[in-house]
Amino acid sequence: MIRNTLPRYEILSEEAVATLDRGWRRIVSEIGIEFVLPAAVEEFRRAGQAVDGSVVRLDPEFVLEQVAKAPREFDVQARNPARSVHIGGDHMVFTAVYGCPFVRVGSERRDATMADFENLVRLAQAFPQLDSPGGTICEPNDRPLDSRHLDMVFALQTLSDKPYMGSVTSGPNAADTIRMTEIVFGGREAIERTPAVIALINVNSPLRYDDRMLSAMLEYVRAGQPVVITPFLLMGAMSPVSIPATLVQQLAEALAGVALAQLVRPGTPVILGSFLSNTDMQSGSPSFGTPESAIGLLCTGQLARRLGLPWRSGGGFTSSQAVDAQAAYEAVMTMLPTFLAGTNYVMHAAGWLESGLVSCYEKFVVDIEVLRMLQAEFAPLEVDEASLAFDAHLEVGHGGHFLGAAHTLERFRDCFYRPLLSSTENFERWQRNGGRDAAERASEIWRRTLAEYEQPPLDAAIREELEEYVTRRRAELGD
Amino acid sequence: MIRNTLPRYEILSEEAVATLDRGWRRIVSEIGIEFVLPAAVEEFRRAGQAVDGSVVRLDPEFVLEQVAKAPREFDVQARNPARSVHIGGDHMVFTAVYGCPFVRVGSERRDATMADFENLVRLAQAFPQLDSPGGTICEPNDRPLDSRHLDMVFALQTLSDKPYMGSVTSGPNAADTIRMTEIVFGGREAIERTPAVIALINVNSPLRYDDRMLSAMLEYVRAGQPVVITPFLLMGAMSPVSIPATLVQQLAEALAGVALAQLVRPGTPVILGSFLSNTDMQSGSPSFGTPESAIGLLCTGQLARRLGLPWRSGGGFTSSQAVDAQAAYEAVMTMLPTFLAGTNYVMHAAGWLESGLVSCYEKFVVDIEVLRMLQAEFAPLEVDEASLAFDAHLEVGHGGHFLGAAHTLERFRDCFYRPLLSSTENFERWQRNGGRDAAERASEIWRRTLAEYEQPPLDAAIREELEEYVTRRRAELGD
Numbered sequence: 001m002i003r004n005t006l007p008r009y010e011i012l013s014e015e016a017v018a019t020l021d022r023g024w025r026r027i028v029s030e031i032g033i034e035f036v037l038p039a040a041v042e043e044f045r046r047a048g049q050a051v052d053g054s055v056v057r058l059d060p061e062f063v064l065e066q067v068a069k070a071p072r073e074f075d076v077q078a079r080n081p082a083r084s085v086h087i088g089g090d091h092m093v094f095t096a097v098y099g100c101p102f103v104r105v106g107s108e109r110r111d112a113t114m115a116d117f118e119n120l121v122r123l124a125q126a127f128p129q130l131d132s133p134g135g136t137i138c139e140p141n142d143r144p145l146d147s148r149h150l151d152m153v154f155a156l157q158t159l160s161d162k163p164y165m166g167s168v169t170s171g172p173n174a175a176d177t178i179r180m181t182e183i184v185f186g187g188r189e190a191i192e193r194t195p196a197v198i199a200l201i202n203v204n205s206p207l208r209y210d211d212r213m214l215s216a217m218l219e220y221v222r223a224g225q226p227v228v229i230t231p232f233l234l235m236g237a238m239s240p241v242s243i244p245a246t247l248v249q250q251l252a253e254a255l256a257g258v259a260l261a262q263l264v265r266p267g268t269p270v271i272l273g274s275f276l277s278n279t280d281m282q283s284g285s286p287s288f289g290t291p292e293s294a295i296g297l298l299c300t301g302q303l304a305r306r307l308g309l310p311w312r313s314g315g316g317f318t319s320s321q322a323v324d325a326q327a328a329y330e331a332v333m334t335m336l337p338t339f340l341a342g343t344n345y346v347m348h349a350a351g352w353l354e355s356g357l358v359s360c361y362e363k364f365v366v367d368i369e370v371l372r373m374l375q376a377e378f379a380p381l382e383v384d385e386a387s388l389a390f391d392a393h394l395e396v397g398h399g400g401h402f403l404g405a406a407h408t409l410e411r412f413r414d415c416f417y418r419p420l421l422s423s424t425e426n427f428e429r430w431q432r433n434g435g436r437d438a439a440e441r442a443s444e445i446w447r448r449t450l451a452e453y454e455q456p457p458l459d460a461a462i463r464e465e466l467e468e469y470v471t472r473r474r475a476e477l478g479d
Numbered sequence: 480m481i482r483n484t485l486p487r488y489e490i491l492s493e494e495a496v497a498t499l500d501r502g503w504r505r506i507v508s509e510i511g512i513e514f515v516l517p518a519a520v521e522e523f524r525r526a527g528q529a530v531d532g533s534v535v536r537l538d539p540e541f542v543l544e545q546v547a548k549a550p551r552e553f554d555v556q557a558r559n560p561a562r563s564v565h566i567g568g569d570h571m572v573f574t575a576v577y578g579c580p581f582v583r584v585g586s587e588r589r590d591a592t593m594a595d596f597e598n599l600v601r602l603a604q605a606f607p608q609l610d611s612p613g614g615t616i617c618e619p620n621d622r623p624l625d626s627r628h629l630d631m632v633f634a635l636q637t638l639s640d641k642p643y644m645g646s647v648t649s650g651p652n653a654a655d656t657i658r659m660t661e662i663v664f665g666g667r668e669a670i671e672r673t674p675a676v677i678a679l680i681n682v683n684s685p686l687r688y689d690d691r692m693l694s695a696m697l698e699y700v701r702a703g704q705p706v707v708i709t710p711f712l713l714m715g716a717m718s719p720v721s722i723p724a725t726l727v728q729q730l731a732e733a734l735a736g737v738a739l740a741q742l743v744r745p746g747t748p749v750i751l752g753s754f755l756s757n758t759d760m761q762s763g764s765p766s767f768g769t770p771e772s773a774i775g776l777l778c779t780g781q782l783a784r785r786l787g788l789p790w791r792s793g794g795g796f797t798s799s800q801a802v803d804a805q806a807a808y809e810a811v812m813t814m815l816p817t818f819l820a821g822t823n824y825v826m827h828a829a830g831w832l833e834s835g836l837v838s839c840y841e842k843f844v845v846d847i848e849v850l851r852m853l854q855a856e857f858a859p860l861e862v863d864e865a866s867l868a869f870d871a872h873l874e875v876g877h878g879g880h881f882l883g884a885a886h887t888l889e890r891f892r893d894c895f896y897r898p899l900l901s902s903t904e905n906f907e908r909w910q911r912n913g914g915r916d917a918a919e920r921a922s923e924i925w926r927r928t929l930a931e932y933e934q935p936p937l938d939a940a941i942r943e944e945l946e947e948y949v950t951r952r953r954a955e956l957g958d
Contacts, residue, residue: 006490007488007489007490009486009488009819010486011485011486011860012860012862013862015862016860016862019862019863019864019867020862020867023867023869026867026869027869027872031872031873031876031877032877033877034877034878055877109906204878206872206875206876206877206878206879206881207872207876207877207878208877208878235881235894235895236881236882236887236891236894236895237880237881237882238880238881239881240868240871240872240881240884240886240887241881241886241887241890241891241894241895242866242867242868242886242890242894243860243866244860244861244862244863244866244867244868245866245867245868245869245871245872248867249872278895279882279895280895280898280903281891281892281894281895281897282897283903283904284882285903285904285905286903287895287903289901290852290895290896291852291853291855291856291896292895292896294856295856295860299860319901319902319903320901320902320917321902321904321906321909321914322914322916322917323804324803324804324807324916324917324918325802325803325804325806325807325845325916325917325918325921326807326900326901326902326916326917327804327807327917328803328804328805328806328807328808328811329807329808329810329811329845329848329849329852330901331808332807332808332811332812332815333811333815333852333856336811336812336815340488340819354906355903357906366804366808369808370808373769373770373808373812374770376770377770377773377774377812381490381491381495381722381723381774381778382723383491383492383494383495383498383499383723384498384723385498387721387722387723387724388498388499388502388505388721388723388724388727389719389721389723389724390502390505390506390724392719392724393506393510393685393686393719393724393728394510396685397510397685397686398510398511398512398513398534398685398686398687399513399683399685399686399687400685401716401717402685402714402715402716402717402718402719402720403715403716403758403763405719407719407720407721408715408719408720411720411721412715412720412760413760415714415715415720415721415760416714416715416720416757416758416759416760416766416769416771417769417770417771418760418761419759419766421805422768422798422799422805422809423798423799423800423805424759424762424764424765424766424798424834425762425764425800426764427588427800427833427836430800431800435800435801437801437803437804437805438799438801438803438804438805438806439803439804442804
């Protein structure tokens with residue numbers, strides 16, 4: 001977690017903000033949002049909103065009253081207190097890639113397995129630039145569908161001592177996650193006091209929440225655990241081919257979800273989510289790292305701050321199929337705006353490849369290098385008399401060299417960013433050392449990092465209780 | 480040339496700016512700047528500044544009086560008037576890589592030749608994202624050192640109709656450039672009225688201008704042609720290992736040069752140059768695309784605007800030896816801040832590789848894609864009622880799809896950025912099409928672009944006069 005105290009880069013005029021504000025109000029009140037779960041609809045009916053089947057038409061002022069109940073900032077505890085995070089304000093929390101069915105290792109692309117899941121969690125634990133492994137760091141396809149959420153949560157809890165994200169594949173799976181979190185953190189009361197697991201709730205955009213996501217969401221909200229309510233918007237598919245239209249849709253969808261969370265449990269922590277990119281209108285495929293997604297990201301930050309909500313966006317997005325130049329320029333094209341916009345909760349910050357279908361080991365390392373660079377870049381620059389190093393100028397004079405100056409010798413170890421992956425070797429030396437490109441060097445780095453990984457200690461009784469829970473539930477689920 | 484009307488990203492507080500202001504004043508007045516050319520020293524002596532051998536100690540107020548004589552904005556004409564550029568204000572002009580002794584083509588790295596020079600100028604002419612090929616797009620090592628400036632200027636003038644940069648390797652070579660420019664633009668008066676060639680004047684940092692650069696500079700300034708006065712600062716080598724110290728050194732050096740230009744010809748157009756990165760303190764090599772260089776770039780923009788001077792910085796910098804992920808993330812790490820800072824004159828915007836030792840054909844295309852993306856991203860976002868596309872929401876409703884919506888069908892051709900190089904193909908299709916990474920696709924793109932290149936027309940009499948001049952001067956120079 002870093003604090004980003006540099007200025008926010010805001011590109012919307014007051015007039016544009018007012019236009020967007022009218023836009024989401026019109027959508028929620030005239031078209032409404034569909035909630036495909038009677039319990040959710042019932043919450044809105046009881047609060048006096050207009051219900052028509054599963055569609056709820058919302059009074060915008062009512063929505064804002066609910067939104068105002070959400071905390072502007074909150075803490076999430078990790079089982080190692082030193083790893084606990086604060087979400088909101090100028091804090092930025094970084095989590096790894098989420099939800100990929102495939103992995104890429106070097107030139108091999110294949111179905112992700114539980115072993116990959118565990119390895120990627122270990123990498124997320126090892127790199128200090130990540131505050132959390134996230135949740136579904138890849139899909140463990142070799143485990144039964146019914147019970148793999150138990151395997152994933154167990155791995156997140158035991159291989160890492162950083163905060164983690166819970167299962168959202170159903171209400172019962174969410175309940176399992178919460179129960180396992182209670183085991184680790186000392187009971188329900190302890191996690192209600194300070195939340196300990198975050199859940200990603202995707203909207204089934206446009207303008208619909210499905211029953212599966214709503215059931216999971218209600219479990220987390222009732223337990224006071226934070227939900228990241230995220231419209232899933234690829235312009236041209238789930239939203240119109242217009243950034244302003246997509247921004248208002250995003251607000252309409254997300255704020256309706258935030259209102260539901262506050263109705264169910266006033267004051268429950270929420271994160272305004274944004275996952276906004278566009279369709280490549282030539283190929284019909286999703287397109288990531290685009291100018292449109294960067295613009296959407298900057299605008300979303302500005303709008304979220306006006307609403308007083310912590311917000312999620314950003315990541316090392318790319319559509320590239322390989323760890324090549326495209327993968328890298330697209331990743332920075334979203335990750336740098338993520339810092340400019342001061343995103344509070346950054347998902348997909350390491351490992352994302354191929355439009356999110358692939359968790360890639362080498363891309364993981366590339367993204368860590370990008371994160372390290374940006375975390376250095378967005379630190380405040382200290383400008384005072386001493387920083388002007390006037391004596392060094394006196395010492396070196398005209399046409400001299402600063403390498404041997406006293407000022408340099410006192411500071412050379414930590415005066416500049418030191419790369420993890422990047423090479424500045426001259427060509428001859430680089431060739432002599434094998435002429436390996438960044439992807440090849442990244443491969444060596446993740447292998448070394450895994451080899452040096454140390455599992456964080458966990459109380460034996462807690463581990464045993466978790467194992468018993470997983471074993472029992474797996475049997476109950478028939479796996 | 481684009482106009483960048485988005486906000487500038489400024490990170491220095493008023494207090495920091497005041498501290499930096501005190502810093503450069505102290506350097507110019509207490510340590511002074513060395514000018515290794517008697518004619519330059521004489522200018523300062525006549526203006527009442529303190530001269531000690533070749534070192535001039537300057538009154539900061541005197542410096543600012545001179546700086547105030549420089550135009551805030553100016554035009555540079557191209558031989559095709561549609562290609563003329565405006566420098567300053569919110570305009571951004573982009574030029575190709577400059578000064579590389581080597582080229583890289585695919586996996587081959589070798590000495591650059593005149594054929595490479597011509598090919599790279601053709602590429603710069605062909606891609607509309609570049610406003611100018613720049614000057615020494617690579618070093619034509621197969622031409623005699625004494626006269627290759629004639630070959631380069633001739634190629635720039637005949638293979639491109641965009642503005643170009645002139646030779647700065649000596650006073651006489653600068654005079655040749657100016658004479659050849661007079662031939663193309665209709666005489667001395669025509670180019671004094673509106674300048675037609677730009678010259679890059681590097682400071683021999685720290686705090687020294689050498690005779691070669693000064694001689695060239697004086698030729699251009701006397702002819703009223705714009706000079707880009709650029710301290711050459713790799714922190715740890717040519718400046719202290721501190722960003723603030725380097726910023727004040729940069730101001731001290733550049734403003735002293737600007738003052739000289741204004742003494743020689745008041746009102747002559749100048750560009751405040753910045754070339755600021757750091758040494759990798761582990762390898763001792765120059766390091767590009769670093770967090771430090773991005774911070775320096777943002778600060779330089781803020782300082783240049785306060786001085787009312789057009790300014791130069793940025794580019795697609797990298798230390799990478801190959802067109803890999805490192806080359807791409809480092810390039811965006813400086814190119815995106817270049818846009819945030821609103822750099823007026825961007826050198827090295829395409830083709831830079833291996834810390835500037837290599838002009839690379841494939842990196843050229845990667846950089847063009849990055850430029851295209853950023854030029855799209857930094858266009859103003861129109862937010863009005865129509866952009867909210869409310870009817871599209873009415874048409875599609877809850878859980879629907881926008882691909883076939885009327886709003887989409889009317890706009891799908893140009894609603895989003897369309898990539899030149901990036902691929903969004905799904906994995907199977909990408910593999911079927913050869914599974915080529917971005918560098919391989921870039922190779923195909925520059926080869927196709929060269930094949931389709933059309934030489935811009937030039938009046939036969941002008942061409943003949945240029946050829947005669949080159950032939951005569953080559954003979955005079957003994958080549």
